Amino acid sequence: ETGVTQTPRHLVMGMTNKKSLKCEQHLGHNAMYWYKQSAKKPLELMFVYNFKEQTENNSVPSRFSPECPNSSHLFLHLHTLQPEDSALYLCASSQEYETDTQYFGPGTRLTVL
Amino acid sequence: AQTVTQSQPEMSVQEAETVTLSCTYDTSENNYYLFWYKQPPSRQMILVIRQEAYKQQNATENRFSVNFQKAAKSFSLKISDSQLGDTAMYFCAFELSGAGSYQLTFGKGTKLSVIP
Numbered sequence: 001e002t003g004v005t006q007t008p009r010h011l012v013m014g015m016t017n018k019k020s021l022k023c024e025q026h027l028g029h030n031a032m033y034w035y036k037q038s039a040k041k042p043l044e045l046m047f048v049y050n051f052k053e054q055t056e057n058n059s060v061p062s063r064f065s066p067e068c069p070n071s072s073h074l075f076l077h078l079h080t081l082q083p084e085d086s087a088l089y090l091c092a093s094s095q096e097y098e099t100d101t102q103y104f105g106p107g108t109r110l111t112v113l
Numbered sequence: 114a115q116t117v118t119q120s121q122p123e124m125s126v127q128e129a130e131t132v133t134l135s136c137t138y139d140t141s142e143n144n145y146y147l148f149w150y151k152q153p154p155s156r157q158m159i160l161v162i163r164q165e166a167y168k169q170q171n172a173t174e175n176r177f178s179v180n181f182q183k184a185a186k187s188f189s190l191k192i193s194d195s196q197l198g199d200t201a202m203y204f205c206a207f208e209l210s211g212a213g214s215y216q217l218t219f220g221k222g223t224k225l226s227v228i229p
Contacts, residue, residue, distance in 0.1 A: 042117070043204065043219040088156060101148070102217060104158035 003027040004105035006091050012111045013081065021076040021108045023091030030095065032074040033102065034066060037088040049074060081112045115140045117207050119220035126195045127228050133180075134190045134223045136205030144210040147181065147188045148217070153201040161203070164188065166210070192225075200227045 004025045013019050025032065034046040048056035049068040063085075065077040074091055088109050092102040116139045126132035138147070149161040164172045164181050171179050176196075180189045192199055205220040 042221050043206075043217075045217065090158060092158075101160055101163055103160070104150075106157045109156070 004091060004093055004103050006089075006105035006108050008108060009106065010109045010111075012113065013078070014113050015081060015083070017081075018077070018079040020078065021089055021091075021110075023074040023076075023105055025072055025074075025091075025093040025103070025105075027093055027103060029093035029103075030071050031093060032068060032071070033092040033094075034074065034076050035090040035092065035104075037090055037107070039087075043090070047076075078110075081110075083112050086110055086112045115142075115145075115207050115209070115218045117205050117218050117220040119203075119205055119223050121223045122221070123224045123226070125226040125228055126192075128195055128197060130195055131191060131193045132195055132225065134192075134203050134205075134225065136188045136190070136220055138186050138188065138205070138207045138218075140186070140207065140209075142209055146208045146210060147179075148206040148208070149177070149179070149188075149190045150204045150206060150219075151199075151201045152204065152222070153198075158204075162190065195227045197227050197229060199225060201225060 007022045031050045033048050036044045036046055045058050046060045047066045052068045063080050067075040088107045090107045091105040094102045118137045120135055145166045147164045151159045151161045162172050162174045162177050164179055171181050176193045178191045202222045202224050204222045206217045208217050
């Protein structure tokens with residue numbers, strides 16, 4: 001039990017679909033992150049939120065739209081994705097100041113057909 | 114920009130033996146943190162060990178220990194008495210210290226197989 005949960009665990013969608021990934025942390029952290037893990041590539045940071053405010057957007061295409069309604073919840077809205085977007089999407093959280101250990105959720109395995 | 118290199122895509126070790134996974138990084142900064150994360154087949158990322166760059170003493174966590182060589186920018190992970198449950202992908206990660214530095218930079222990972 002890491003305190004970070006993600007739903008769904010698996011998702012298959014067509015390129016014209018709209019879906020959302022959900023992340024919830026029960027650790028009282030204030031920073032939350034979305035990562036993308038593609039085969040044989042390093043983990044790629046996508047978005048960072050600190051106190052519900054987006055602080056990082058690593059040149060992510062607009063077909064990925066994050067939302068952070070509060071410090072415990074983070075969403076990733078998906079629309080008109082491409083097959084190359086198929087990957088494992090990991091959510092993480094940490095305390096707000098300085099470097100602190102990030103705790104990861106189990107990930108959502110996304111397949112875009 | 115920081116980079117993290119894991120030069121061993123795959124490794125194997127006999128159960129109960131010791132194995133060392135290598136990691137090197139590149140940075141011009143002086144204050145940072147280094148991590149090893151484990152990702153078993155369940156895909157959950159689990160923190161294994163954390164090292165503060167200002168500490169000369171190598172971090173240890175039960176059967177896991179690191180050899181941190183700051184001058185050489187090397188951060189290897191040693192797993193002693195390997196167990197079947199250690200089979201996983203292992204990621205080395207780097208993070209700058211200081212307010213506002215929230216970004217972890219990961220290596221590509223090393224796939225470790227523990228053989229019975």
